[in-house]
Amino acid sequence: xxxxxxxxxxxxxxxxxxxxxxxxxxxxxxxxxxxxxxxxxxxxxxxxxxxxxxxxxxxxxxxxxxxxxxxxxxxxxxxxxxxxxxxxxxxxxxxxxxxxxxxxxxxxxxxxx
Amino acid sequence: xxxxxxxxxxxxxxxxxxxxxxxxxxxxxxxxxxxxxxxxxxxxxxxxxxxxxxxxxxxxxxxxxxxxxxxxxxxxxxxxxxxxxx
Amino acid sequence: xxxxxxxxxxxxxxxxxxxxxxxxxxxxxxxxxxxxxxxxxxxxxxxxxxxxxxxxxxxxxxxxxxxxxxxxxxxxxxx
Amino acid sequence: xxxxxxxxxxxxxxxxxxxxxxxxxxxxxxxxxxxxxxxxxxxxxxxxxxxxxxxxxxxxxxxxxxxxxxxxxxxxxxxxxxxxxxxxxxxxxxxxxxxxxxxxxxxxxxxxxxxxxxx
Numbered sequence: 001x002x003x004x005x006x007x008x009x010x011x012x013x014x015x016x017x018x019x020x021x022x023x024x025x026x027x028x029x030x031x032x033x034x035x036x037x038x039x040x041x042x043x044x045x046x047x048x049x050x051x052x053x054x055x056x057x058x059x060x061x062x063x064x065x066x067x068x069x070x071x072x073x074x075x076x077x078x079x080x081x082x083x084x085x086x087x088x089x090x091x092x093x094x095x096x097x098x099x100x101x102x103x104x105x106x107x108x109x110x111x112x113x
Numbered sequence: 114x115x116x117x118x119x120x121x122x123x124x125x126x127x128x129x130x131x132x133x134x135x136x137x138x139x140x141x142x143x144x145x146x147x148x149x150x151x152x153x154x155x156x157x158x159x160x161x162x163x164x165x166x167x168x169x170x171x172x173x174x175x176x177x178x179x180x181x182x183x184x185x186x187x188x189x190x191x192x193x194x195x196x197x198x199x
Numbered sequence: 200x201x202x203x204x205x206x207x208x209x210x211x212x213x214x215x216x217x218x219x220x221x222x223x224x225x226x227x228x229x230x231x232x233x234x235x236x237x238x239x240x241x242x243x244x245x246x247x248x249x250x251x252x253x254x255x256x257x258x259x260x261x262x263x264x265x266x267x268x269x270x271x272x273x274x275x276x277x278x
Numbered sequence: 279x280x281x282x283x284x285x286x287x288x289x290x291x292x293x294x295x296x297x298x299x300x301x302x303x304x305x306x307x308x309x310x311x312x313x314x315x316x317x318x319x320x321x322x323x324x325x326x327x328x329x330x331x332x333x334x335x336x337x338x339x340x341x342x343x344x345x346x347x348x349x350x351x352x353x354x355x356x357x358x359x360x361x362x363x364x365x366x367x368x369x370x371x372x373x374x375x376x377x378x379x380x381x382x383x384x385x386x387x388x389x390x391x392x393x394x395x396x397x
Contacts, residue, residue: 011122015122018159026135060174077185082144082151082191137217137229138213170343173248187259224309231316246336
């Protein structure tokens, strides 16, 4: 019973993080801000949800941990590739952004020239 | 786990998928749409694990394992295409 | 359960209509990837986990990669 | 309530089939037509699976959890669809290969222009 309550609380926290990440994807003004909201919140939310299910059913814990570790490996890779590609193909930042540190990198300059 | 908690949790995940779909419909560039699709993939993985718990059989977790391993190939292919054309 | 299934069906039809109306072919390919993803969730709710597994691995990963390779060989925008 | 749920699946399946047919009939770009073919394929698979659905059933996989064969959904459409998905992706790859070859020959993907070049 204690395990069920603890697992339900962890799952609820993860689902809240998933919803906030999707809200960030919908509301943010820029590709890079959307990417940041969509990768950080969603990775944490999926991790917490899957671990919470593993806590609620203790026989499933190792399989759930394997799924969570795979998400922890693959989700930042794909989002990093998307961010790098959108910077290279010239998607502009939003007009309220203060500083662009990647402008001084050589590989991005070469692409824009 | 009571019926109300299951309803609330799955409803919130459905709302999350709805928000990702709205960004996919509205996004000005193709990169926005790719980000929305990738986020929807991850949210879907969490939804499938949770619904596997609701259905109560261990076989259903294999689907989530395949999701977690394989769905990032599509995002990486789109990123390669945006970068310089495959 | 019925509410979630109805919402997912509605979203799937919206994504299919988006794949119909987009002029950018890459966006249409991404929309068809999302259609396949939501269809995979519906297969899962219909108690067919093996079909959901095949649809996820083929529809969300392999078909998108094949379409993107073909788009790289041809042109991207529909005239 | 359960028949309403299976009606939702039927609505989704027929909506996908109609949208796929609309894409195939209306659009003139070859890659768009192949996208419509993929959508129609998904709709037909969804219809075949939802025919065999049983509201009180579970997955037709035997395991150690003590599932008897009376409380399972119909496994025959699932085996059928599992084959149909793989054949569908093979057809899709072949069609895309033909589209790429047509683009290399004619320099366009428009169906009308390719049809005008016929001898």
